[in-house]
Amino acid sequence: MAEHHGAHHHDHEHDGSELSEAELRVRALESVLVEKEYVDRAALDGIVEFYEKKVGPRNGARVIAKAWSDRQFSERLRSDATTAIAEFGFTGRQSEHLVAVENTKDAHNLVVCTLCSCYPWAVLGLPPTWYKSAHYRSTAVLDPRGLLASFGVDIPEATRIHVWDSTAEVRYLVIPLRPAGTDGWSEEQLAQLVTRDSMIGTGLPLDPRDVPL
Amino acid sequence: MNGGHDVGGMMGFAPVLPASEGSPFHEEWEGRIFALSVATGALGEWNIDAGRYAREARSPLDYLSSSYFELWSKGLLDLVLSHGLATSEEIAQGRSLEQPKITKRGRLLASMVGSFLAGGTPYRRSILTEPLFRAGDQVQTKTYNPRGHTRLPRYARGKPGTVEIVHGVFVFPDANAHYESEQPHWCYSVAFRGTDLWGESADPNLRVNVDCWEPYLAPG
Numbered sequence: 455m456a457e458h459h460g461a462h463h464h465d466h467e468h469d470g471s472e473l474s475e476a477e478l479r480v481r482a483l484e485s486v487l488v489e490k491e492y493v494d495r496a497a498l499d500g501i502v503e504f505y506e507k508k509v510g511p512r513n514g515a516r517v518i519a520k521a522w523s524d525r526q527f528s529e530r531l532r533s534d535a536t537t538a539i540a541e542f543g544f545t546g547r548q549s550e551h552l553v554a555v556e557n558t559k560d561a562h563n564l565v566v567c568t569l570c571s572c573y574p575w576a577v578l579g580l581p582p583t584w585y586k587s588a589h590y591r592s593t594a595v596l597d598p599r600g601l602l603a604s605f606g607v608d609i610p611e612a613t614r615i616h617v618w619d620s621t622a623e624v625r626y627l628v629i630p631l632r633p634a635g636t637d638g639w640s641e642e643q644l645a646q647l648v649t650r651d652s653m654i655g656t657g658l659p660l661d662p663r664d665v666p667l
Numbered sequence: 668m669n670g671g672h673d674v675g676g677m678m679g680f681a682p683v684l685p686a687s688e689g690s691p692f693h694e695e696w697e698g699r700i701f702a703l704s705v706a707t708g709a710l711g712e713w714n715i716d717a718g719r720y721a722r723e724a725r726s727p728l729d730y731l732s733s734s735y736f737e738l739w740s741k742g743l744l745d746l747v748l749s750h751g752l753a754t755s756e757e758i759a760q761g762r763s764l765e766q767p768k769i770t771k772r773g774r775l776l777a778s779m780v781g782s783f784l785a786g787g788t789p790y791r792r793s794i795l796t797e798p799l800f801r802a803g804d805q806v807q808t809k810t811y812n813p814r815g816h817t818r819l820p821r822y823a824r825g826k827p828g829t830v831e832i833v834h835g836v837f838v839f840p841d842a843n844a845h846y847e848s849e850q851p852h853w854c855y856s857v858a859f860r861g862t863d864l865w866g867e868s869a870d871p872n873l874r875v876n877v878d879c880w881e882p883y884l885a886p887g
Contacts, residue, residue, distance in 0.1 A: 474696075476696065476700075476734070476736070476737040476740050477694075477696040479740045479741070479744060479758075480696045480699050480700045480703070480740050481696070481699075481761065482758045482759070482761040483700070483703055483740070483743060483744060483747065483753075483758065484699055484703055485761045485762060486747075486753045486757045486758060486761065486762065486763060487703065487706075487707060487747070487752065487753065489762060489763040490752070490753065490763045490767040491767060491774060492706075492707060492710060492752055492767060492770065492774060493703065493706045493707060493774065493775070494706070494774055494775060494776050494777055496776075496777035497702075497706050497774075497775045497776055497777045497779070497780050498699060498702040498703060498706055499702075499777070500777045500780035500781070501701070501702035501705050501706065501780055501784070502692070502698040502699070502701070502702050504780060504781070504784055505691055505698075505701070506690050506691065506692070506698070543785075545785055545786075545787060546784050546785040546786055546787035547705075547784050547785075547786075547787040547788070548787070549787065550787040550788065550789045550790060550791075551789070551790065551791060551834070551835075551837075553832065553834075553856075568673070568674060568675035568820050568822075569672055569673060569675075569719075569723075569818060569820060570672060570719055570722070570723070571735070576785075576787075579691060580691035580701075581691075582685065582686075582688050582691070583683060583686075583688065583693070583735070584683040584684060584685050584686070586735045587680070587683035588674050588677070588680040588731060589680035589681060589682050589683050590683065591674045591675065592674040592675060592676060592677040592678065592680055593678075593680075594675075595675045595676060595822065595864070595875050596675070596676045596678075596822075596865060597870070598870075598873065599870055599873070604682060604684070605684060605685055611872065612872070613872065614872045614873075614874065615870065615872060615873050615874070616874050616875075616876065617873070617874070617875045617876065618856075618876050619675065619820065619823075619875060619876065619877045619878070620878065621818045621819070621820065621877050621878045621879070622818060622834065622837060622840075622854050622878035622879075622880070623715075623790040623791075623837055623838070624834055624854075624856070624878055651685055656685055657685070
């Protein structure tokens with residue numbers, strides 16, 4: 455029976471006993487759903503490839519770099535992020551309704567989804583493992599400052615922390631503070647400083663001295 | 668439901684620290700179940716809220732001891748069986764034993780994937796009601812414990828807050844997850860003080876915003 459479960463793109467067959475319960479369940483679902491023509495196997499390959507290769511945090515980095523460089527765009531991003539981000543062609547699933555929240559000297563923003571794993575896919579790609587973990591989801595709303603310290607990000611006690619729990623279909627993107635020492639940098643150069651974590655709020659942009667120009 | 672998914676404020680989970688990750692999928696089956704969930708969702712038999720509910724409507728022990736994509740596989744299996752796309756016998760044997768049913772929408776073909784993903788599914792609706800609240804209004808979240816799906820976490824129930832953003836009118840998950848039509852309602856970002864959520868010992872400089880549909884709120 456195991457060979458019927460095997461998705462034929464595998465380059466080797468597993469003995470059933472090596473497979474986890476989850477992997478067996480997924481193989482059975484795929485086999486049955488493909489055979490009954492509910493699902494096109496090539497479409498599955500396309501979906502995986504899209505989220506592995508075509509979207510990711512480089513999209514968001516371009517948005518942030520433009521916001522740092524272009525005051526009018528920054529205003530558009532803060533007033534209607536969905537429309538402003540669509541100017542880049544970044545639209546779609548799990549980014550249908552976007553809100554951008556800006557860090558200031560006095561306030562640091564942090565994004566979480568305590569109930570599942572909501573995340574702005576079109577600008578950041580799919581969420582990383584830690585974002586989906588029970589640890590992050592449980593702690594981000596209760597003790598974000600301690601959580602950030604454990605991630606190596608020290609937010610001074612006087613700095614307010616604003617946590618955004620993504621409980622609806624609105625997805626949040628953090629606009630980090632533009633690092634000092636970047637006057638005259640191009641958008642392309644600035645984008646190199648913008649990390650995925652800085653757009654979630656669990657990190658800060660890179661230090662410009664660490665980036666080769 | 669007050670399920671294992673509603674973890675905000677719980678303690679004691681093992682830390683998972685940020686790391687640079689290449690693929691969002693660590694094993695091949697994770698990508699497959701993700702793609703299967705997207706592709707079967709396109710058939711229109713269920714909606715995003717029913718999909719979330721299928722993952723969370725289980726014993727908290729099951730939820731919290733399952734890996735992330737394992738939960739997706741359990742949720743999708745439940746949906747596939749309850750909507751009659753396959754029988755448990757078919758899943759057990761890993762092959763088709765019955766004729767497929769007619770689905771609301773057709774199969775997602777490979778050529779449609781790009782436009783399907785870039786199009787997304789908007790959840791904002793146009794209805795001609797005025798919002799009950801405006802930015803700056805004081806509100807109080809309701810205390811309730813529904814057996815079905817809801818998106819107001821337990822930590823934010825029965826709490827005073829301030830409306831910060833009026834997001835617009837959105838599909839109401841509490842109804843939509845149970846196929847009781849979309850029942851769109853106004854949705855707001857409500858700001859809560861850390862001390863109101865967690866008590867006097869909480870960080871005085873903490874504010875937590877939760878997106879709340881109007882039925883979750885009463886005037887404060």
